[in-house]
Amino acid sequence: MRLALLHSPLVGASCWRAVVKDFAERGIWAAAPTLPAWDRVEAPFYGALAAGVAAQIAAMHPVVLVVHSGAGSLAASVVAAANGGVSQVIFVDAILPHPGRTWFQTAAPSLGASLRARVVDGQVPAWDQWFPPGALAATLPEGEARETFVRELTPTPLAYLEETAPQLDLPVGWAYLRLSKAYEDEAKVAREQGIPTLRLARHHLAMMTHADEVASALVNLVRGDHG
Template sequence: MRLILLHSPLVGPACWGEVPAELGARGYDAQVLALPPWDQVARPFYPALAAAVAQGIEADDVLVVHSGAGGLAAPVAALAEGRLAAVVFVDAILPHPGRSWFETASAPLGEALRAAATNDRLPPWDQWFPPGAIAGLTPEGPLREAFLGELGPAPLAFFDEPAPALDVPPSLGWSYLRLSKAYEAEAGEARRLGRPTLRLELSHLAMMTHPEEVVSSLVQLVRRAPR
């Protein structure tokens, strides 16, 4: 079994911090999969991004998705054609078949982002928040610099594009790890659907600041995944 760690399309693989090393120290095979840069992604975006992920999936892999990567879980599962063993959503949006990202976000956020767009591109993710907000969620030093260095503008069209009319197959077990209160609604929905759910009172980027706690919870969920 191998854990494939997938970052949001809005950030880069550095968001996983020391989680891969911590998983390795506990005897787990873990790989961070990097999404291609936007200038190498053809429309429609969801199928193109999902295909880039699915080609790296091997039999019995567990897909671990963070934040906006949750929207890719269903099309990746479909393209992986039964190779996935399970999916773990980590402070992530849930699949939203037929709806765009903007339709899943609050109206005020959507309006603010559209107003901030330049040349049909949204500003880098750290600029969505007040100055210093992201710095407060990340550790000082090289890891923060690596994380910030991977951020860049994103095409507005991606946020307007409806996700494929797919959901995670009923035969594929999935679970939810909530890191921050911002994703309580998603954790509550996972619990309502009877999916294994754990909650930590940390932050959205807790992988970078509290890798041990995140991995401990992640391992619990992976162990409970059906085989």
Template sequence: MRFVLVHSPLTGPQAWGPTAAVLASRGFEVTRPALPPWAALAPPFYRSLAAVTAAQYLGQDGPYVLVVHSGAGGLAPALAATGGEVAAVLYVDAIPPHPGRSWFDTAADALAQSLRDKAEEGCVPAWDQWFPPDALGSLLPDEAQRKAFLAGLSPTPLAWLEEPAPEVELPEHVGWGFLRLSKAYEREAGEARRLGWPTLRRDLHHLAMATHPQETVDGILALTRLLGLKP
């Protein structure tokens, strides 16, 4: 079984590095797709992002367990529908499916308005600039790791944040689960439970896959087993 770790379009694949290493050390095959620069994509962004991401793992040995983080949650339905042997989709502190609604529609009103106010030349600032200056340092205290993470960030097109997620029918054979890493995603965890998904909670933080990879992998594997798969 192959785990495909999909990073948020707001960040880069660096955050998944430690978790990918732990999965590999436990004998699992791991793919960590990297999304291209926004300038290389064109609207509709959701479908473009899904196509580019899927192209990096389709054709490899399956079945696949897609593991999506944060803003990649909105991409997951399109990814699961692209073909290949997708057995399960695990949301890790991620936004549940929101067909017909935009990223802005899922965000708190204050955050959405703040980002619109900060937009310049059609883009909002890079993700780390959405928060107080010391916020990222508290999540990623290791300087080298923090610098690597920052290197994967860039301004984000306002058009993507405003674009409604496509209407995609969720494949019936695919299992869906939710791993909550931070209290900030308690609302999303509650929505996952309302959808009938197995849901696990860890009191860590939003980037815990980078700083607590063992605990993150334990949660991923536990969810996989709850969905009836044998990792």
């Protein structure tokens, strides 16, 4: 079992650090590839970001690709770029692939309007600024993990959020791990399609605060033990 844990384009790779450590203690190989920085990629962004991930996992094949949050948008592109190197995809509190649609078309209209109103120099604010003051602090306790997570946050190009996802199918099996109620609709879609699905009653960044539970759930989904 080899797992590549991919962070959302809106945050950094440190969000998976605790789960990588937990897997290492279990003797399970896992790594958290880092998406290319925005100043190193150009449109079309989906292909450029996916190519960067594929290059990092090339020596690890085959891997289970685990995508969190906004990284769900990139899942099909990464699988295609990996050229057979991904055996399965697990979506973790993640949006599902949306070929032919933009990120804005997957988001709540109120959030989209708020972000468009706050664009500066073609970029939307860093992810932690999307929410009321104190929201992140209520989820992540003070300490090095939160400080590192916040340091990695940067503004996101509006052009990425407006880019239409490529018309790509997901040619491998997939599963869904819901961490928070905010992603219940996605978990329901997966369940209704007969997709292996697990739910944890935690929060969107539970892999940082409850790494053992998230790691165990991922193992169960890889092994097909999903209740």
